[in-house]
Structure formats: C-alpha cells, structure tokens
Amino acid sequence: MARLTLANVPAALEPALRHVLEDAPLPTLVAGPGDAQVGPFIELTQSQWNEAIDGMTGAFRAARDAAATMIESGEGGRIVLLSNPPAVRAVHGAALAATGGGFLTTAAQVAAAELAEHGITSNVVGAGWTEGSGFVEGIPAGRLARPEEIAAVVAFLASEAASYVNGAVITVDGGFTITKTAGGSPLLR
Amino acid sequence: MRLQGKIALVTGASHERGIGRGIALALAQAGADVACSDIGFEDQGEQLAALIRDLGQRSMFVRADVSDRTDVDELIEQVETTLGPLDIACSNAGTADWEAFHEISDASLEKIVGANLTGAFNVGQAAARAMARSERDGRIVFTSSVHVQMGFPSMAVYGATKQGVRALAEHMAIELAPIGILVNHIGPGWVKSQLNDNSPGLQTEEDEAATIELIPIPRPSEAIDQGHAVVYLCSEEAGYVTGEFLRVDGGFVVGKY
Ligand SMILES: NC(=O)c1ccc[n+]([C@@H]2O[C@H](COP(=O)([O-])OP(=O)(O)OC[C@H]3O[C@@H](n4cnc5c(N)ncnc54)[C@H](O)[C@@H]3O)[C@@H](O)[C@H]2O)c1
Numbered sequence: 514m515a516r517l518t519l520a521n522v523p524a525a526l527e528p529a530l531r532h533v534l535e536d537a538p539l540p541t542l543v544a545g546p547g548d549a550q551v552g553p554f555i556e557l558t559q560s561q562w563n564e565a566i567d568g569m570t571g572a573f574r575a576a577r578d579a580a581a582t583m584i585e586s587g588e589g590g591r592i593v594l595l596s597n598p599p600a601v602r603a604v605h606g607a608a609l610a611a612t613g614g615g616f617l618t619t620a621a622q623v624a625a626a627e628l629a630e631h632g633i634t635s636n637v638v639g640a641g642w643t644e645g646s647g648f649v650e651g652i653p654a655g656r657l658a659r660p661e662e663i664a665a666v667v668a669f670l671a672s673e674a675a676s677y678v679n680g681a682v683i684t685v686d687g688g689f690t691i692t693k694t695a696g697g698s699p700l701l702r
Numbered sequence: 703m704r705l706q707g708k709i710a711l712v713t714g715a716s717h718e719r720g721i722g723r724g725i726a727l728a729l730a731q732a733g734a735d736v737a738c739s740d741i742g743f744e745d746q747g748e749q750l751a752a753l754i755r756d757l758g759q760r761s762m763f764v765r766a767d768v769s770d771r772t773d774v775d776e777l778i779e780q781v782e783t784t785l786g787p788l789d790i791a792c793s794n795a796g797t798a799d800w801e802a803f804h805e806i807s808d809a810s811l812e813k814i815v816g817a818n819l820t821g822a823f824n825v826g827q828a829a830a831r832a833m834a835r836s837e838r839d840g841r842i843v844f845t846s847s848v849h850v851q852m853g854f855p856s857m858a859v860y861g862a863t864k865q866g867v868r869a870l871a872e873h874m875a876i877e878l879a880p881i882g883i884l885v886n887h888i889g890p891g892w893v894k895s896q897l898n899d900n901s902p903g904l905q906t907e908e909d910e911a912a913t914i915e916l917i918p919i920p921r922p923s924e925a926i927d928q929g930h931a932v933v934y935l936c937s938e939e940a941g942y943v944t945g946e947f948l949r950v951d952g953g954f955v956v957g958k959y
Contacts, residue, residue, distance in 0.1 A: 554877045555830055559771055562823055570815055573862065580804035600869050603945065608873035612819070615869035616862040619849065623858035627803045680853070 520544035520575035521568055522595065525643045529664035534671055540588060541671045542579035544572035545595030545640070546613025551700045554608045561609060569613040573620050576635070580628055589632025591671045594621040596639045596682065598647070601690040606700035614639070618682060625680030634679045636670045638663065641686030648700060654687030703733030704937045709785045711778070713768050713825055714795030714845075716740035716747035720895045721845060721928045722794045723750055727757075728929025729936070734790065735760035737781040741767045741795070741817075760785055768795045768821030774828045787836035790936045791829030793822050794845040798860045800902050811859050818863035819870075826874055830883055839882035841936040844871050845928070846887040850947065851955045856902070868947065875945030884944040886935045891951025893923045918953030 517534050519527060522545050534541055547568025550561045576592050583590035599607035600614025618637050625635040641658040642648065649656060663685050669675050670683070684690055710729045715722035715738035726736045727750075736754050738761065740747050747763040754761035762784055766777040782788055797817045799810045822844055833840035849861040850868040867887060874885040892913060898904050904913060914920050931950045934940055949955060 554874050555827065555834060557823075557827065562820065566815060566820060569862075569866070570811060573811065573859070574808070577804055577806055584804055599873070603869075603872040603876045605873075605877055608870055608877070611869035611873055612823075612866040615865040616819070618862075619853060619865035620858050620862040623853040623855060623861050624803045626853050626855045627858070 516540055518542045518575065518579055521547045521572050523548060523640075523643070523646070525645060526640070526660050526663055529660035530667060533661075533664045533668035537591070537671045538673055539671070540579070540583050540586070540590040541593070542576060542590070543593045543595070543667055544575045544617075546572055546610065546617055548646075549609035549613055551606045551610075553606060553701065557609065565609040565613055569616045572617055576620065576624060580624060580633060583633050584628075584631045592621065592624060592628070592633060592635040593667050593670050594618070594635070594637050596637050598639065598641060598686045598689045601639060601684065604700060622680045629679055634670070634675065636678060636680065637682040638666050638670070639682055639684035639686060639690070641689060651692065652687040652689045653692055656687065658685060658687060704933065705729060705790070706733035708734040708789040708936070709737075709781070709787065710734045710790035710792065710936070711737045711739065711781050711788060711829070712792040712794055713739045713766070713821070715750060716743035717896050718746050718749075719925070720897075721890055721893055721925045722792075724925025724927070724929035725792050725794060725932045726750060726754065726929075728926055728933045729790065730754040730757045730759045730761070732933045732937075733759070735785050737762050737764060737785060739764045739766045739777055741765065768793070768825055769816030771824050771828075774824040778828050778832050782832060787838055788829060788832050788840065789838060790841045790843070791825060792843045792845070792932060793825040795821050796845065796897070798857060798897055800856045800900065802856060803858050806859060814859045815863055818860070819866045822867045822870060826870065826885070830874065830878055833883050834881055840884070842874065842883060842885045843932050843935050844887040846871070846889055846947070848889045848891055848949060848951050848955050850889060851949070872945045879944055884940070886943060886946045886948060888928060888931050888935070889947055889949040889951060889955075890928050891917065891923050891954040893925055893928065895925070916954060916958060917951070918956065918958055921952065923950060923952060
C-alpha cells in the first residue's frame with residue numbers, strides 16, 4: 514500500500530499531516546469523521562445526519578481496508594483515527610461531530626485489540642479545533658490549535674517510539690475537555 | 703404507581719427473550735401505557751401488547767424499521783393518535799454481528815449503523831420533536847451497552863455505534879434539558895436474548911459458565927433488570943438525572959480481579 518493514506522482528514526490538518534508523515538516508518542492510515550455540520554439537535558436534517566454517517570463510516574472503511582492490506586503485507590502498520598472535543602464533553606450544536614468522534618474512538622480501540630498480533634497499532638487523537646472551526650471560549654490555552662500541534666501527536670503515534678501505545682486516546686485540545694468553562698452555545702452564535 | 707398516566711414507546715420490543723420486552727413490561731407494571739414496536743417478530747410483538755393489556759394498561763404493536771425515518775415518523779404519529787401525547791421513548795432496537803475488523807462487510811456495517819445509530823437518531827429526534835410540540839416534559843432512554851466503556855474484539859461496528867449513541871445522548875441531554883426532556887442511556891451486561899444467539903463466545907454451556915465467571919453478580923441479566931433501570935430513569939425520582947449512563951451489568955465492567 515501507499516505508505517501514507519489520509520481519509521476524510523480536515524483540510525486544515527492535511528498539509529501538516531503530510532509534512533510530518535512523509536517518512537513514516539510503517540504504512541500509516543489517518544482518517545477522521547469529516548467536517549460535520551453544526552446545529553441544534555432538534556433541527557438537524559436527515560441529509561445532515563446522512564452526511565455525518567457517510568463521514569464516520571467512510572473513515573471506518575478506510576481503516577478496515579488499510580488493516581487488511583497491512584496484514585497481507587506482513588509489515589504491520591499504524592492506524593490513527595481522529596476524534597474531537599465534543600465526543601468527550603458535549604457542546605451545544607455539536608451532536609454530529611461528537612457522534613462521529615465517539616464512533617471512531619471505539620472503532621479504533623476494538624481494532625487495537627484485534628490487530629496487535631499483526632504488528633499494527635490503532636490509536637485515537639482527539640483533535641482540538643483549529644482556525645476556522647470551533648471556538649476559543651473555555652479553552653485553558655486561550656487559543657485554537659495550530660495544525661502542526663495535532664500533526665506532531667499523530668507523528669508520534671506513527672513512529673517507532675510509540676510501538677507500545679495501542680488503543681489510546683490522546684487529546685490535543687489545549688485543555689478544553691478537562692474543564693469546559695464555556696457558557697452558552699458558542700458554536701451556534 | 704410511579705408512571706401512572708404516562709405514555710411510552712419501546713422499539714425493538716418484540717422478541718420474547720429481548721431487553722425491549724423487559725423494558726415494556728416494567729413500564730407497564732409501573733402504570734404506563736406502552737406502545738411496542740419492532741421490525742419483525744410481529745406475533746411476539748402482538749402477544750406482548752396483549753400481556754400489557756392484561757396488566758390493565760393500554761398497549762399496541764406497530765411494525766417499524768427504525769433506520770427508516772418515514773417509518774419512525776409514522777410510528778410516533780400512530781402512537782400519539784391511538785394512545786395520546788408521548789411522555790417516554792425507549793430507543794432499544796439494535797443488532798450485532800461478529801466479524802474480524804479487517805473483514806467486516808459493507809452490508810454488515812450498513813445494517814448495524816442503520817439500526818443502532820441512525821435508528822437512535824431517528825427515534826430520539828422524532829420523539830423529542832413530538833414532546834416539544836405537545837409542550838410536555840419527556841424522558842428518552844437509549845439502550846446503549848457496556849461497549850461504551852470497554853471494547854470487545856470482533857464487534858468493532860457494534861461498539862462504535864454504541865459509543866456514537868453515548869455521544870448523541872449527551873448532546874441531546876444538554877440541548878433538551880431547558881425544554882424539560884431528560885435523556886439517559888442504559889448499559890446492559892449480558893442478557894440471553896436472541897441477539898446473542900450467534901455470539902461465538904456463547905455457544906455452549908461451558909461458554910456460558912466462563913462468561914458468568916467474569917461477572918461479579920454471577921448470572922446473566924434478566925431483561926426485567928434492564929426494565930427496572932429504565933423505570934427509574936423515567937420516574938419523578940430521576941428528575942435531576944440527565945446525560946447519564948446507567949450500567950446494569952452485574953459489575954461486569956468493573957471486573958472481578
Ligand atoms: N443482549 C445483550 O447482552 C445486550 C447487551 C447490551 C446491549 N444490548 C442492546 O439491547 C438492545 C436490545 O437487544 P436484545 O439483546 O434484547 O436483542 P433482541 O434481538 O431481542 O432485540 C433487538 C430487537 O431490535 C429489533 N430490530 C433490529 N433491527 C431493527 C430495525 N432496523 N428496526 C426496528 N427494530 C429492529 C429486532 O427485531 C429485535 O427484536 C439492543 O440495542 C442491543 O444492542 C444487548
């Protein structure tokens with residue numbers, strides 16, 4: 514397989530991911546739930562829901578296919594699935610993103626348990642909001658994430674150094690999900 | 703009785719060994735009128751509705767596929783027309799397969815996501831809209847699973863859908879609390895339902911004994927154990943409980959070691 518497969522990763526992260534994973538030591542797959550729409554739960558439309566489902570199942574299929582190829586090659590590999598802050602702490606208006614992040618979190622963890630014997634690790638990065646997404650209120654760091662800050666953690670998981678890290682969720686959100694001091698619905702403003 | 707005068711809907715309720723039946727019967731025993739729905743096992747569903755009527759509560763059976771929004775909207779309309787405005791919705795329908803992660807078929811992925819996750823969205827949102835329309839307080843209870851707290855090899859899609867339901871329920875909880883709708887989910891441990899008939903780890907008496915070995919309360923859960931938990935979540939006593947996960951697993955997730 515191609516050394517690096519990116520599926521459904523946010524456009525803002527893609528260049529940074531490509532940059533750090535260019536020389537990844539093992540076949541590497543990074544996939545996310547896609548850019549889910551924001552809106553009050555009760556007003557979400559069928560097409561918004563279906564789009565979110567397509568995003569998360571698309572990432573799931575990409576991970577499944579990558580696993581099959583990695584097993585076949587006998588080389589092992591690295592799977593990193595992306596989640597997001599609302600999957601851990603609810604945020605008004607973010608039901609779709611959270612559902613996708615939760616879905617991929619458990620998908621990655623079950624994959625971790627199953628694929629370890631093939632030399633494949635599977636982990637989750639809870640990617641904080643970057644420019645153009647989310648909000649700053651309530652983030653202890655006082656700012657959004659820079660794409661390279663998220664890419665660095667993905668790169669660690671893809672590296673030899675992370676060979677014993679499996680089924681982990683590493684949150685890179687400036688501390689948002691440990692405190693959640695935001696009031697109201699910043700996403701819905 | 704705790705739920706006197708309340709009108710409830712339970713999906714995935716038909717099968718005589720199913721959790722849905724335990725939920726429906728417990729709600730009826732607590733005084734609620736209960737509409738039962740399922741995609742199949744219609745005879746057993748009708749029989750359940752008759753059992754509930756024998757308990758002195760109103761009941762009905764409606765066939766519906768929860769993954770189909772039109773079905774779900776029609777289901778809720780039928781329930782409200784026949785029984786009255788909905789107070790309680792239990793989104794319990796679900797399905798599972800056992801497949802190696804790298805061999806999961808698209809058909810299985812689609813079926814499980816459709817029933818467990820899109821089904822939860824459809825029932826949860828249609829119920830919330832109905833409750834909001836009639837300006838009634840409401841309770842929504844999802845049947846998620848212990849899978850939201852631990853992974854089970856060969857059940858990646860199933861576990862993923864249940865984690866999705868957990869995240870969805872938490873969002874519904876924070877967004878719907880201001881209009882009086884409380885949203886929680888229960889995490890059944892092992893119930894000997896037909897869903898588990900194909901479970902590769904539960905085929906023989908030895909398998910079952912080995913599973914019981916893992917459970918601090920050494921027995922499978924009865925469907926009614928789950929029903930009692932749902933009754934609590936739908937009662938006045940749970941009026942300050944929302945976004946919660948109530949594990950009813952005999953201590954399985956906590957473990958024996
Ligand atoms: N049995 C267990 O050990 C266990 C443990 C944890 C969670 N659960 C969950 O409990 C719920 C009930 O399952 P159960 O164990 O009682 O098994 P069950 O098979 O008896 O009940 C599930 C019911 O859902 C129905 N169903 C499936 N797809 C449907 C669809 N698209 N639309 C409408 N109905 C549909 C089935 O016909 C069935 O009657 C499920 O959500 C399941 O995931 C079960």
